[in-house]
Amino acid sequence: MRRHHIGVREAASVGIIFVITKIFLPFPRSMAELGGTAAWMIVLIAILLCPLSWWGIRGVINSAKPGSSLITATEEIMGPFLGSLINLSYFCFFFMITFIVLREFSDMIVTDILPRTPLSIILISLLVPVAIIARSGIEVLGRISWLTIGIIITSVVVLLVGGLMTYSDPKALMPIWGTGKSRVITMGIVKSSLFSELLVFGFILPRMRKAQEWGQAVWWCLAISSVILLSTIITYMYVFPYPTATRINFPLLEISRIIIAGRWIQRVESLFLVVWLLCTVIKLSVGLYCSAATLSQMLRLPKDQLLIFPLTIIVYNLAILPTTEMTAVSWDSGTLRMYGSIFSILLPMLTWFVAILRKKWRLQM
Template sequence: MESPAIRASPQNTQVTGRSRRCSLSPSRARGDAPVRKHQIGVREVTSIGIIFVITKIFLPFQRSLSEAGGTAAWMIALIAAVLSPLTWWAIRGILRNATQGSTLIDATEEIWGPFLGTLLNLAYFCFFFTISFLVLREFAELLCSDILPRTPINVMLISLLLPISVVAHRGIETLGRLCWVAVGLIVGSVIIVLIGGLLTHAEPKALSPFWGTGMSNVLKTGIVKSSLFSEMLVFGFLLPRMRKSQQWGRSAWWCMAISAFTIFSTTIVYLFVFPYPTAIRLNVPMFEMSRLIIFGRWIQRLESVFLITWLISAVLKLAIGLYCSAASMSQILRLPKFQPLVFPLAILAYGFALLPGSEMTAVAWDGDLLRTYGSIFSIALPMMTWLAFIVRRGKKKQS
């Protein structure tokens, strides 16, 4: 009779260990963080998506739309919102047909192969990293120009990078919980600013003429500015971390609805409070609007209160961008954890944030690069990957 010692021999133990390693999910084998499955739920995923998309409203976002569309800037935001589901459909199509547990990075290499897949994944990394250092520079310039004018820009960048790096290093679960706590405060403060701005001053004929700079220009610009929702690419990292795949659509549609409402309402209210052409002359529209609010004799100068929530939103958005940059690069390099890349990428973001020569240069890079070509990364590349999978599956069925 075989003894237990023979059955538990080192050779058998080695084979068992090897089989266990081979049975790991693709995300663990490819180098994503060794975290527990079923980390975050619908509320956390929705909150991360909302904050990552809408934080741009605290930057010179409304002014850039007014420059492009004039009095019809609100229509550009509406067209971009209508096109935003394209990103969601493409990501859903990729992840549903990939190996269970795969992120967008895993699925892209699985479909395209190691060479083309790595090139596309590097493009995704560049997209998230560009968001990180450009938004970092813009918020630092906002604080230096309007809040702390005597503070050097490099000191402000470091002051922002420290909490951003710490939050990103903690991982997606911490980010989700913080975003869920903060999202109501952020959206609520925006609503208060919009209502206060309208009560303080509103021009009845602010949206006249209807087509602003021209119907063809507004429609074309609206299609190009579909990149306003390009941050929804973050769902490629969030959806595999959810408890149930049946809840994917619920998170995505709630994110799109709240984000579209916020972007559209801030744009149209801005035109009523600061009618065109004044709308193209203000540096930070939402901050200037908050300065106008007067709720009676004793409630004035509320911008200092709202600034706190906006800083929270900026830190969370940048932490999400830094996390996605580190997670995508770790999966490309097949590292076991993403945390070792967070602080090196933060230092790299600091260096890149100093590249624009001025605040207006940083704003121009954001408008001319991210908000013009961002849809290539968020719509074109995922759609192309999804179509490649459909074509490959059709060929397999024919053969």
């Protein structure tokens, strides 16, 4: 891969991993709490709305100078003051994703895998490779993502199929509207933030070799991510029917523990732990890189790498702020996933709308 260029496969792989890593965390449980037996419908509605994020990002970048990222294009369109405020919100979004996911995954390891290991040791052990990979840049992240995406998707498919083969309740999705039609539809619209990680394409697209390949990368990411998220929720509801589904903190870990394929294939969670760890490290690296890239472009610094290690220290300190595991989960589901669509849909669409108005005003002058 040539320096400062990234291909369709690498771009799509980064996007897919950045979006689907949430399935290894309490995401399925939170969907079950909101929709009951209709949890899958919330995800389906979010899938139908997620192209809005892509259209907004594309519109913003195409409305600015060639080679602009989402950050530089936003400042060009909205001006230095409003543009900086919007870009600061993007920075906060990526930064929140980084330290919240870090804490959630670390809690999973401490609770279910290494209960005698201090939380701080787990956090540091994860942050060291994350900082090193993030400092290498988006091109290296793209290559790593492409090399590992096959293993990650295969492991998820095996996990879901194995869970269904072990146990499945045929009436798990009844009643069809779960907690109520109006609630399910409302939550589906709100939870369009499930795909808010698509903002990463605001940094990836300018690095791609050809602008004509932008759509291919994004639509491949949307298609594969949508299938994985929807399949995970449906499988989870079949294996752990409602209301049991609302009582499991890390659903896929529990699914892996019940898989029994003969006398010699049992307790396969150890095989999947490596894949989960790899997927999480990549997601954290992408989040940390995007945070550094946003801030460096706002401050007009010559290199993104200058901010990686200072931000890593701040991530560590914020990750230990939640007093309990459930506090971190509530920050994710109650804050980040409740208002994430503001960052991924509303702000890019608003910026694009302003760019269209400015263009029409210039033509009339």
